[in-house]
Amino acid sequence: MTPGQRAEALIAEFGISSPSELDVEAIACDAGMDVRYEQLDGCEATLVGVNNQAIATIRPSGNRGRERFSASHELGHWIMHRGKSFRCRVDDQSANLASDATLEKEADSYAAHLLMPRYLFDPAIRSGTKIPTFKHIGEVAQAFEVSVAAAIIRMAEVDSLPIIVACYDGRGIRWRAFAPHVPRRWRLVQTLHEDSFAYDIVNGVESKQCSGKQEAAAWFSNDDAESFEVHENAMPSRPGEILVMLYLSDTEMFESPFERRSEGRYQDNPSFGRRSR
Ligand SMILES: [Zn+2]
Known part of the structure; x- marks a missing residue:
């Protein structure tokens, strides 16, 4: 087990x-x-x-x-x-x-x-709107007495929603977790893009959570990212840190799991990654 x-x-x-x-x-x-x-x-x-x-x-x-x-x-x-x-x-x-x-x-x-546990947590997280907001996730985290960071990592792991969650600070990505069914070919940006809501939060332009449609190119470094949109949720976390949940509502982002790169090899993107310091 x-x-x-x-x-x-x-x-x-x-x-x-x-x-x-x-x-x-x-x-x-x-x-x-x-x-x-x-x-x-x-x-x-x-x-x-x-x-x-x-x-x-x-x-x-x-x-x-x-x-x-x-x-x-x-x-x-x-x-x-x-x-x-x-x-x-x-x-x-x-x-x-x-x-x-x-x-x-x-x-x-x-x-x-x-x-x-999945049988309690998954129904709770999906009991709100189709795309969970950080407000709803915060309420679920409170009911389960866990941190919001722990809740979103578990949300990705449970794999019932098309999400990627991550944490960034002013220097770049700290950690990320992909729902297992989300294609690994989508490569998260290493540092926040200035068009993202998360960028505004980390730079003090916004002080609370933000969500809405976003160009996928603001979040992924893939060449074809500009053809897609994602739903971005961002919220301040520990001092200087931003939690991000990207909801991939465009099914076409799931249809091409492999990408030809210039060297002709598939670039793997582990579900749990880390930044080398
Ligand atoms: Zn230990």
Whole structure:
């Protein structure tokens, strides 16, 4: 089973029928892991386990979504990586998307599925308008007590909508996640295009979320991008960062999964990418 399948199987055992029942501490306790909230130096969370009992210590952040994600992440380590101790640096999946640490990504995947199991999360995200707005996503994130960044990454992973989500700052792209059915040939721009709403937000022209139709050429570096339009949703995130959700409503963008490039080779674009610094 994948980490996500293991998490969702555990949730199914509890017969949970609404996000308010996703009590991470209680689920962890049942698995023999006690969750404590205490100050930590140099990391966000630690896990120490002996035999069938473990203690996860989470640094209080004042943000319940991040704390829940950390607790679920440590539960993932406890369930999947037993016998090891962990000191985890991050409390949000987006930061690990920019790393290569396999065990950390497994624990993140476990946490995302535990907090946003498909059978509860997917109907919630699609309960609004056809194209979800950040307002709606924010409400769903609140109901599931997760960060908006964690929610949009999960939205892409669930793969029921034609979306690409990403995070940019003034220097360029920080991370991206493609819904698996979106062709990888679409190459996201490395730095924000001045025509995008996200560009206006990062440069202080706009201060809140923006959405609307947008030339695909503002978002993709492909030569044929100018023939298409996408729906862009952008919102400020952590200081200096912008979350972006591109909704690919033009079905023709799905019809040509391969592109001939000058060297005649298909350029792969991994679903989870990172920027080298
Ligand atoms: Zn970890």
